[in-house]
Amino acid sequence: MKQLEKITPQKEDFAKWYTDVIKNGDLMAYGATKGSIIFKPLSFGIWDNIRYNMDKEFKKNNIKNVYLPLLIPESLLQKEKDHLAGFNPELATVTEVGGKKLSEKYFIRPTSEVLFADLFKNEIESHNDLPILYNQWVNVLRWEKTTNPFLRTREFLWQEGHTMHANSLEAKDLTYSMLNVYKNFVEAYLAIPVLSGNKTEHEKFSGADFTLTIEAMMKDGKALQSGTSHYLGQNFTKAFGITFKNKNNEEEFAYGISFGISTRLLGALIMTHGDDRGIIIPPKIAPIQIDILEILANKDKHVHEVALEIFNKLSKKFSVSLDSSEKMPGFKAANSEIHGTPLRIEIGPKDTLKQQVILVRRDTLEKIICPLSSLEKTVKKLLIEIQNYLYLTAKDRLLNNFIEVTNYEEFKNAIQNGKWVIAPFEGTEEDEVKIKEETGASTRCIPFKSPITIKSKNCFYTGKKSNRIVVFARAY
Incomplete structure (x- = not known):
């Protein structure tokens, strides 16, 4: 009979608590490759339920499932330079097969924008072919330097949606709609309240015009990005020559978006609801209720x-x-x-x-x-009561952890105490980098709606007047 080991209390060492809970709860085992994990029946059962229920939401939006190859030729990835630069440090490369050097390098997908772009180029001729709404449930590989089970592993599971549209308005509308699908799902099924908004220019997805995000608060006060939706505009369609004949029979570049969630949600679930006895799974997503x-x-x-x-x-x-x-x-x-x-x-x-x-x-x-x-x-x-209790408890924790600051000293103290800082911010991308280096905090989002009333009119960092409200926090 397996003996249950003692779980380190959350308040004593949150990181050790997280590892203890995963180990004792039979959620995963470490894979043979460093930085990889094996999803055991309980964790994969949760992911299965996420996939099943989320897929129903996609189908309501007429999104169809496909499957694209694992390998990306270097020549294809080179077509979108910003995208390549964003992933370059994490790319795993295949250069040899059967002891023979390949004439071209192949990358194991870190994401599939370029593969979808190549597909769409051959699928689209006129506006009558649009919109095309595709999604795939796959594994991806990113050679992370620092790993943490479920939160950041080199190989993980996710869903990535990719769509093409005849006009920017339709594409932007779906970008926002898909973020709302994520928000509603994560709150209703995982009982995790989230803050939604825009990523700053510094934090947006490489190759996107803008990125929308939902951010969840863990019990230790850190943020976890839990789902993103990206308006790609014509960035990929121009790079890959994805055009269509519009209603005036004129050649025009299509408009694209992408959106995704991943098995990071398992980490979010554990660190939002777990206690010193282990994980607590919300009934609506539990493999065993x-x-x-x-x-x-x-x-x-x-x-x-x-x-x-x-x-x-x-x-x-x-x-x-x-x-x-x-x-x-x-x-x-x-x-x-x-x-x-x-x-x-x-x-x-x-x-x-x-x-x-x-x-x-x-x-x-x-x-x-x-x-x-x-x-x-x-x-x-x-x-039903358990599902609601978990959500409301987490929501109270989220709302009570926001704090407004008026200067950088207050900011540093708040971050040090595990708070989410919300305040006017007029800083540059360089300022964001400096703030993160000095405090460990990054911009999480520009919220669609501020969770608290903001009184200050000036940026806490530059002192300039600003109407841009930004949330900062330390994050996983």
Whole structure:
């Protein structure tokens, strides 16, 4: 029987806590290649649910799934110089096959803009072919120097959407729409509140005219970019010659966008909801929503019969697991908690006599005595309550962690204390770089709507008047 190791408390060492939770929760194992991980059933089950439910949202927007090759020829990548420069330090290159040098280098995809651009060039002739709305669920490779499970690994899983349009207005509208799809999904399913807005020029995606982002706050106060949507304009279409004949029969360059989320969301989920007992998975995204634990069934065989009956009934509407092993009750409970199952049902000899079970919420650890006659109704109610509680708790934490500053000293103190700074900012890209070097904080976004009332009219860094409100935070 696997022994559960002690989890380092969050307040003692958050980074160590995160590693302990992942290790004890059977979420991943380290891959044979440095910087890679193996997604175990629990983490891949969460990702599977993300993929399944998100894909339904894409289909509502008429987005179709495709699959493009893993390798990108160097000659193709060279066509978009800004894009290549943005990824150059992370590119993994194939130069030899079967002991023979290749005549051209091939790069393992860090993203697929250039491959989609090459595809679109051959798909589009007239405005009647537009819009084209494609998406793919794939793995990508970026040779990161510093890695952290789920948050930053060299190989990871993601979704990348790429679309082509006949006019900029339609393309921009979809750029914003897809960010809203992400925001609504992450908040509704993962119970993670996010701040949405524009990236600054310094932080935008290489090759984009502008980038939109949703930013989530982890329990340690750091930000995690949780989804992005990029308006590419004609940057890629001009580089790749993607043209169409418009309604006036004139040749025109198409307008593109791209958007993506990744398995970083698993890290976001762990660090938003997890506690010192392990991960807590929101019911709407949990691979297993309910654990049924038989207590001392070896002393009373009737316990197993009742537990099996409950399992068969609940599994028609919920995702349920039944632990009928002879492991100790304390181990079973701790095992359920560390794996983040939203709700567990404990049933022992005394419970069967009273025609009841004990329900234990993973979020609050509250124990509820529930008659068998009202079990299904109570379970449904509790799962909704748990989902809402996780979201509202995280939302309170987010809103209470913003602070306005009026000068750089206040800024440095706020960042040092793990706050998200929100203030007018008129600094340059060079100023952003300097601020990050000195404080570790980067611009997270220019929010669409400020979460707090901003009183200052002047930039905290330059002192100049500014109407541009920017959020800074340390980030993963």
